[in-house]
Amino acid sequence: MATFDLELVSPEKLLLSRPVEMVIIPAAEGEMGVLPGQAPMIVALKGGVIRVQENGQVTERLFVMGGFAEITPGRVTVLADEATPVAQLSRATAATRVQEAEAAYAATTVETAPEEREAIMARLLAAREMSVAAEAA
Missing domain, CATH: 4.10.860 (DNA Excision Repair, Uvrb; Chain A)
Structure with missing residues (x-):
């Protein structure tokens, strides 16, 4: 299956950087699924859970307090105000x-x-x- 690079960065550190099949982000307008080849855009994020999917399953869940996501056909960069793995909440x-x-x-x-x-x-x-x-x- 096709993949794209996902990077999740908070002010403290780089939390995630690897190829993924899909990511679901809490965009300000509502949840948004991103797949490889997505049209370029920048979206504001609201507080919510980012879900990373690989091999058809959610492999990671990270909570963000807000921020922005830059989406290109081959990469998604999430700049989170604050991010924590859901298991650590x-x-x-x-x-x-x-x-x-x-x-x-x-x-x-x-x-x-x-x-x-x-x-x-x-x-x-x-x-x-x-x-x-x-x-x-």
């Missing part, structure tokens, strides 16, 4: 992050800039997705 850490994000959102006021309120909401939604992923792990 902690329910307690996820619950704490949800509480912190909910508190930050509750503290917003009418004077809070719309862009700031949107960023806080994105963190809250990503934290909730992290909690769901940690529960499923």
Whole structure:
């Protein structure tokens, strides 16, 4: 089966770099499956799970808090704000992050800039997705 190169990079390190058959990414517009030969594009990512498929099966699941993906016909480069293998997610850490994000959102006021309120909401939604992923792990 045809493959393409997948690289997943977070600020801390290169998490993944190898040929894969398919990757499913949590694009801001919804989940997006990427196959070899995909049309070039750059997409924003929301908090969610990246699923890597090889030999017709999911071989890796990584949680990202957001970021961007650059897609070309032969390569996908994911630049994640933060990335963690799903198996390493902690329910307690996820619950704490949800509480912190909910508190930050509750503290917003009418004077809070719309862009700031949107960023806080994105963190809250990503934290909730992290909690769901940690529960499923």
